[in-house]
Structure formats: C-alpha cells, structure tokens
Amino acid sequence: xxxxxxxxxxxxxxxxxxxxxxxxxxxxxxxxxxxxxxxxxxxxxxxxxxxxxxxxxxxxxxxxxxxxxxxxxxxxxxxxxxxxxxxxxxxxxxxxxxxxxxxxxxxxxxxxxxxxxxxxxxxxxxxxxxxxxxxxxxxxxxxxxxxxxxxxxxxxxxxxxxxxxxxxxxxxxxxxxxxxxxxxxxxxxxxxxxxxxxxxxxxxxxxxxxxxxxxxxxxxxxxxxxxxxxxxxxxxxxxxxxxxxxxxxxxxxxxxxxxxxxxxxxxxxxxxxxxxxxxxxxxxxxxxxxxxxxxxxxxxxxxxxxxxxxxxxxxxxxxxxxxxxxxxxxxxxxxxxxxxxxxxxxxxxxxxxxxxxxxxxxxxxxxxxxxxxxxxxxxxxxxxxxxxxxxxxxxxxxxxxxxxxxxxxxxxxxxxxxxxxxxxxxxxxxxxxxxxxxxxxxxxxxxxxxxxxxxxxxxxxxxxxxxxxxxxxxxxxxxxxxxxxxxxxxxxxxxxxxxxxxxxxxxxxxxxxxxxxxxxxxxxxxxxxxxxxxxxxxxxxxxxxxxxxxxxxxxxxxxxxxxxxxxxxxxxx
Amino acid sequence: xxxxxxxxxxxxxxxxxxxxxxxxxxxxxxxxxxxxxxxxxxxxxxxxxxxxxxxxxxxxxxxxxxxxxxxxxxxxxxxxxxxxxxxxxxxxxxxxxxxxxxxxxxxxxxxxxxxxxxxxxxxxxxxxxxxxxxxxxxxxxxxxxxxxxxxxxxxxxxxxxxxxxxxxxxxxxxxxxxxxxxxxxxxxxxxxxxxxxxxxxxxxxxxxxxxxxxxxxxxxxxxxxxxxxxxxxxxxxxxxxxxxxxxxxxxxxxxxxxxxxxxxxxxxxxxxxxxxxxxxxxxxxxxxx
Numbered sequence: 001x002x003x004x005x006x007x008x009x010x011x012x013x014x015x016x017x018x019x020x021x022x023x024x025x026x027x028x029x030x031x032x033x034x035x036x037x038x039x040x041x042x043x044x045x046x047x048x049x050x051x052x053x054x055x056x057x058x059x060x061x062x063x064x065x066x067x068x069x070x071x072x073x074x075x076x077x078x079x080x081x082x083x084x085x086x087x088x089x090x091x092x093x094x095x096x097x098x099x100x101x102x103x104x105x106x107x108x109x110x111x112x113x114x115x116x117x118x119x120x121x122x123x124x125x126x127x128x129x130x131x132x133x134x135x136x137x138x139x140x141x142x143x144x145x146x147x148x149x150x151x152x153x154x155x156x157x158x159x160x161x162x163x164x165x166x167x168x169x170x171x172x173x174x175x176x177x178x179x180x181x182x183x184x185x186x187x188x189x190x191x192x193x194x195x196x197x198x199x200x201x202x203x204x205x206x207x208x209x210x211x212x213x214x215x216x217x218x219x220x221x222x223x224x225x226x227x228x229x230x231x232x233x234x235x236x237x238x239x240x241x242x243x244x245x246x247x248x249x250x251x252x253x254x255x256x257x258x259x260x261x262x263x264x265x266x267x268x269x270x271x272x273x274x275x276x277x278x279x280x281x282x283x284x285x286x287x288x289x290x291x292x293x294x295x296x297x298x299x300x301x302x303x304x305x306x307x308x309x310x311x312x313x314x315x316x317x318x319x320x321x322x323x324x325x326x327x328x329x330x331x332x333x334x335x336x337x338x339x340x341x342x343x344x345x346x347x348x349x350x351x352x353x354x355x356x357x358x359x360x361x362x363x364x365x366x367x368x369x370x371x372x373x374x375x376x377x378x379x380x381x382x383x384x385x386x387x388x389x390x391x392x393x394x395x396x397x398x399x400x401x402x403x404x405x406x407x408x409x410x411x412x413x414x415x416x417x418x419x420x421x422x423x424x425x426x427x428x429x430x431x432x433x434x435x436x437x438x439x440x441x442x443x444x445x446x447x448x449x450x451x452x453x454x455x456x457x458x459x460x461x462x463x464x465x466x467x468x469x470x471x472x473x474x475x476x477x478x479x480x481x482x483x484x485x486x487x488x489x490x491x492x493x494x495x496x497x498x499x500x501x502x503x504x505x506x507x508x509x510x511x512x513x514x515x516x517x518x519x520x521x522x523x524x525x526x527x528x529x530x531x532x533x534x535x536x537x538x539x540x541x542x543x544x545x546x547x548x549x550x551x552x553x554x555x556x557x558x559x560x561x562x563x564x565x566x567x568x569x570x571x572x573x
Numbered sequence: 574x575x576x577x578x579x580x581x582x583x584x585x586x587x588x589x590x591x592x593x594x595x596x597x598x599x600x601x602x603x604x605x606x607x608x609x610x611x612x613x614x615x616x617x618x619x620x621x622x623x624x625x626x627x628x629x630x631x632x633x634x635x636x637x638x639x640x641x642x643x644x645x646x647x648x649x650x651x652x653x654x655x656x657x658x659x660x661x662x663x664x665x666x667x668x669x670x671x672x673x674x675x676x677x678x679x680x681x682x683x684x685x686x687x688x689x690x691x692x693x694x695x696x697x698x699x700x701x702x703x704x705x706x707x708x709x710x711x712x713x714x715x716x717x718x719x720x721x722x723x724x725x726x727x728x729x730x731x732x733x734x735x736x737x738x739x740x741x742x743x744x745x746x747x748x749x750x751x752x753x754x755x756x757x758x759x760x761x762x763x764x765x766x767x768x769x770x771x772x773x774x775x776x777x778x779x780x781x782x783x784x785x786x787x788x789x790x791x792x793x794x795x796x797x798x799x800x801x802x803x804x805x806x807x808x809x810x811x812x813x814x815x816x817x818x819x820x821x822x823x824x825x826x827x828x829x830x831x832x833x834x835x836x837x838x839x840x841x842x843x844x845x846x847x848x849x850x851x852x853x854x855x856x857x858x859x860x861x862x
Binding site: 071073074075076085086087088089091098100125126127128129130131132135136138139140141142143144146147150151154155158173174175176177178179180192196199200201202203234235237238241245247258261267269270272273 | 622623625626627629630632633634636637691693694695696697699732734736737738739740741742743744746747750751770771772774775776779804808811812815819823826827830831834835837838841842843844845846848849850852853856857858859860861862
C-alpha cells in the first residue's frame, strides 16, 4: 500500500519543479506541524489538520482531525471518501492536493494555489446584471426615446411649421390626441394645428368662428355675464386653472362643445350648462321675462305660447297657459263641430268617405291639418285643399262650367258676385247632399236669392258662406271678414317635434273634440308633457321607468338660429 | 439601588421583535390604511361628481386626481435616492418603503380614475401603461422577495457563490488531467465542456431555466453512447457527470437570482421612462389645449 506524493513548486522565475516521493504507509497526516507527512507551512492550516488513509476497497478516506474542515471539490467537509480512479481535489488553506491514480498507486499531487486564482473574474456572472444592459442605461435610453419622440419632435415640428395653415404639417403630434374627433370635425383629424393654433393657448372662439360664421350669441354678453351663477368650489378651481393658462370663458365655444370624445356626433351639453344660469336666473337678472328652469321635472316654467289677440292685425302676445288664455284667431267655428262623431259633419264625411278618404266615423284631425314633409309641424290651412271638399265656393254655372269665388281675395269675390245676377238660371235650389258638390262640383252655398246687391252682404254675413269659417266685421265702413290666423308655431323658443310623437293620438294632448268654442287654446300644459318626459337629472337608480329622459337640448337650442335643438337633430326618427 | 441595571433579556426581546417588523406590516399597516383611505375617497368622489360629457382628466376632479397621481409618482421615484440614506424613526427608510409600497398601489386607483377610462394609442395611455408596468413589477418584486430567498438558500446548501464556482473549477482541473489519455474526438468533447462559460446563459435561458447547447450535457451523452470500458474514458465520464451536477446547481441558482432580480430591471427603467412620458403627457396637454 503506497502513496505517491508529487510536490509541485514554482521557482521565482516561474519554472516548475516536480518531485515524486513514494510513501509506503496506509495513513498520511496533513498539517502545519513539522512531523506531518504532508507538511503545509500555512497559518490557515492547523498543526494536525487531517488524515488521509487508504482502505482495503482501494478508496481514499479523508478525515479532519482538528476543528477545521477541508475543501473537497469546492465544498467544505469534515470527512470524505474518494475513489482515486475518479479522483478528487482537496484543498487545505492555500494548498491544493489532487487525489489520483498513477499505475495502481494513489497519487497525491501537492501544489500551492497560484496567486490570484481566488479572484474569479466571473464572480458576479451569476447576477442578472451580467446579461442585461445596466438599469441606468436602459432607463436613460427609454426616457430619451420617449422625450424625443413624444415631446421634442412634435414641439419642434410645431414650432417650425409653415405659417400657412394649408401648407403646414406637424409631425408626431398624433401621439398627443386624447381621443378621436367627433363626426363633424373628423376631417381635421391629424391636423391638430388647425384648432390648436398657438402653443399653450386653448382653442379660441375666433378659431371656431373662422368656419362657423353664422353662429349667433345666445344673448348679449353683458347680460350673460350677469346671468352666470357663481360656480362651486370645483368649478372655481377649473376656472382658476383655465384663467391661469389663458383660456377664454366662461362661455367660450369649447366650454360646451367638448371635442376628442369619440368618433360620433358631438354630444349635446348637459342641462347643467343651462341650469348654471337659468336655474336661478331671476335672482341675478331681475328684469327677465323668463322663469327659472333647471330640470324639466323639477323646475320648468309653464309654457308661454304666443296667443293671437287680434287676427286682423296679426297681433299676438305671450301668455302663460296658467292664465288659461283664450285666443282670437278669427275662426268662427269650434273644433267640436267637425269632430263630433254624431254630428251632421260626421254624417257628411261618412258619405264622402270613399271619394275623399275620410273615415266612416267622421272627420279626423289630419283630414284638415296636413303635416309638413319632415313631420315636425303642420302646413298652414289652405282653403282649397283642406276645406273645399265640403265648403264649395261655387256660385254660378254657365253650361257645364262652374264659377267659383276666389278665396283670399275679398274684392275679387265681391266683384264676381256683383255681376252674378246676370245669369238666368238659379245656381241651386234647395239643399242637396254635399257629396254632389265637391271641390269641382256644386255645393249648396247659403246664398239668398240671387238678387242684385244683397248677394254680397249675404255672403259676408254671419250665416253667409264666408261666415261659416270667418268672423264678419266692418272695414272702412264696408262689410268685411276677419282672416283666420293660425300660428304655425305657438312656442318660438321651444321645439316640439310632432313626428316624434306619432304613436300618440292628437287628442291626448289637444282636447279638440270637446272644444265648444273657437277661442279655446288647445295646447297642453307642462304637466301633461311631464307624464312622459322627465328631466335629465334623475339619477340612474331612481330614474322613473318608461319615462323619456329629457334635457334642455331636447326642446331648446342655445344659439338662436331657428334650427332644431341638438338632441332633436340627433333623433333619427 | 438606583444603579441596578434593568433586567435585559425579556425587554430587549420585545424590542427586537418590533425592530424586525417588516416594511409591509410597519406600524400596524399605517400606510396601507392611509392608501386605502385615499382610494376610497377617490372612488367616492368619482362616483359622486357628475363630469360632463363623460369623466375625463380635464375636469376639476380629473385635475385633482392627476395632480395627486403625478405628485405620488415623483415622490415614489425618489425612493431611489432616499434608500441610499438609512435612518430610523418616524421617517425611517422602513416607513418610507412601507409608504412607497402602499401609496404605489393606490396609484392604480388614483391614476385609473384620472383617465376616466379613456384609453388610446397616445402618449397619455403610454404613461398609464408604463405606470402600471412599474406597479406590476413592484408587486412581483415583493412577491419574489417573500418567497424566493428560501429556495435560493436551500439550493445553495450553505455554499457561497465562490465555493460553487470553485467546485466546478476543481472538477475542471481534474477533468483536464483525466482527459489526457483520450483520443482526439473525446478530447474535443471534454475541451468543449471545459471551455464552456459558466455564466453563458442569456436573459431568457436564465429566466426559463432551459439551457440549450450545454457542452457538458452533450459530452456526457456522447460518452454514454460510445459505451467504452476504457478506464480513462469512464473516469472522464464520471467527472463530467459530477461537473454537470455542480453546473445544474449553479444554474438553478442563476435562475432563482434572475427571477429575484428581474423586477428591478423593469421597475427602474420603466420608472424613468414613466417620468419622461409623464412630462410629455403634461406638457402636451397644455401645449395643445
């Protein structure tokens, strides 16, 4: 049983000296003590550090004999068994002992650890930092890219653009858009500078009005500034920020018309924009005619339609429906006359039903009142179209030809009738059924006998043909009639769309069948509208079911252009 | 006996346990409570304030939330400076870190409400995404710091990093000696294994723990296939297997280290990028407004 001890040392000039020594013993001691078999003069080694022994199984056992262990293949241990054929590397302090096999003999190569071997250059290679660019470098690169692309580039491009808006082209500001423009402004997408003219200056009214030339002010600015309520804390803060950054307003275009809210029609402003002034308008604008309005359900004044007071001159006055006003449109008959299903008119209409399209139960509203093409309102009544089917103005017949009075031209009618006496045949004798005297036929007009000048006066009289609809009057000492003046719009500042209410019968709002006087104003009051319409403010959870949420913009337009209000315009039906 | 020293053990024990309270539990979750209160107030304000036409960052509530958010972001990023100075007390680094974590989490609520849930392909959403990335990486960081060190230390088996590397180097020296009698083909395999960089694995390899093209593994495979009964070759094969075991432990360690450290490589650069995007966001909003 032999150990072969191979000692490797290096001379000062780097030459390696290798000495072999065979030790014919089973156990070798390792230590700093001079009597050790392997003597290691190293303070990191104990005097009796370890014992290396050879076993029968031809394995080498290493045991620490002192209080310190030894290192085998990089790991500190106190005892180990090594197969010399596979080998192992022991380390004691700064000396390395390689266990190996040399032609059947256990070879122990003792070699000092070279200076600098302990300092592994790759010691930090285990950290992730070894394979990634430094955090600081990564940070500066990213931040630099972002600042360059999303800040420096758009600003430089904006500052250096051509002053001519048609030629200008700003690069990179697409990354600034907070959202798509509305449908109306969609063509301005990617042309930010068209509206954002100057840096750090909000979109100005003058910029909006360079295209929107026909826009009128809601009211004189002096009155509007008086009318505005003091905003709440949040509003004051917003105004403060706006003021600090040179924003126009309050009352600037952009205060109500918010852009970049999505590719859709621009949403009409909420009723709060109106209520800010109108909710308590009377407190600040004491001379206003307008009642306070903040929410259709909670605070909205009674309707104030223009009520005709003098049909001859066309004079109309705004009167609240609360005063139960009567109108004087010059009309001679009440609506019930035409709508009573058991009256004579209904019977006549039933007779004419097949020819004229009337219902079997008498006349209905749209037999006389025709809707406009858009369905919003009604066409003015035209005698020839809407009345003459029953109320014929034929007064004479010459051969097959019928002679008619001209409606709307009193002087002509009088002149025509003045010579009517020349005819030899009486027009009609006795009452005949109206069906035979339709628009182009004869109708029994309640003329007296065709005798000289009396004809005219009987025509214009209360029981005459004109008196059926018109009120007789005297004009310049002559008998005359009052024209019937029915307003096309009772409420000029409110928008009512009849088409939107198609599924409702006329009589639910207009009490025409029961109207027994022509002076009845057949308009519904605000309470009737409220049976279906509720203000916008009703919060979601407590919103009444089956009601129509209605903000101001459903009936009112802010800019007095006469156009339909925004909400009504967006209503496709 | 006025000078009798107070008995120490029990008292210091309690004091020590207080000192070891982590930054998450600091002062009975003081900052968690504060941050939660901030979130609740922000959510209530968002629900109660009716911003027209729809919630957005330009309303007065949006300005407030945005200002709070921007202030928080700047303050949170200052931890990078603050952490270099350790102090004790109410404004200790631990208190600061606790606040950093919880106020950082509250940014999820504050900043999301500031957006009014309006997102798009723009610098504003970029800032938001970067912020969420910073927060997510921070959450990841806390999670791995809570769970991975145990695994890291279990894998290490009380070895230092140097010992682990030295272990491989020790096997390498033996391999080099043992491979001397081998033929050219096998010697080349050993040579390739010895030349292999211990830390060769890239970012992906380290995170996933899959190490392709491992020369040691390939050499073991070839030696096994050759099935030689040559003594030198079988010694080399055994050494190669030992090397592989050492290498595996080293690589597991690298993977755990990567998992542990990767969050900072996102957290820090994304924070600086966020500060840049935030600047671009604020300037651009007022440049075009």
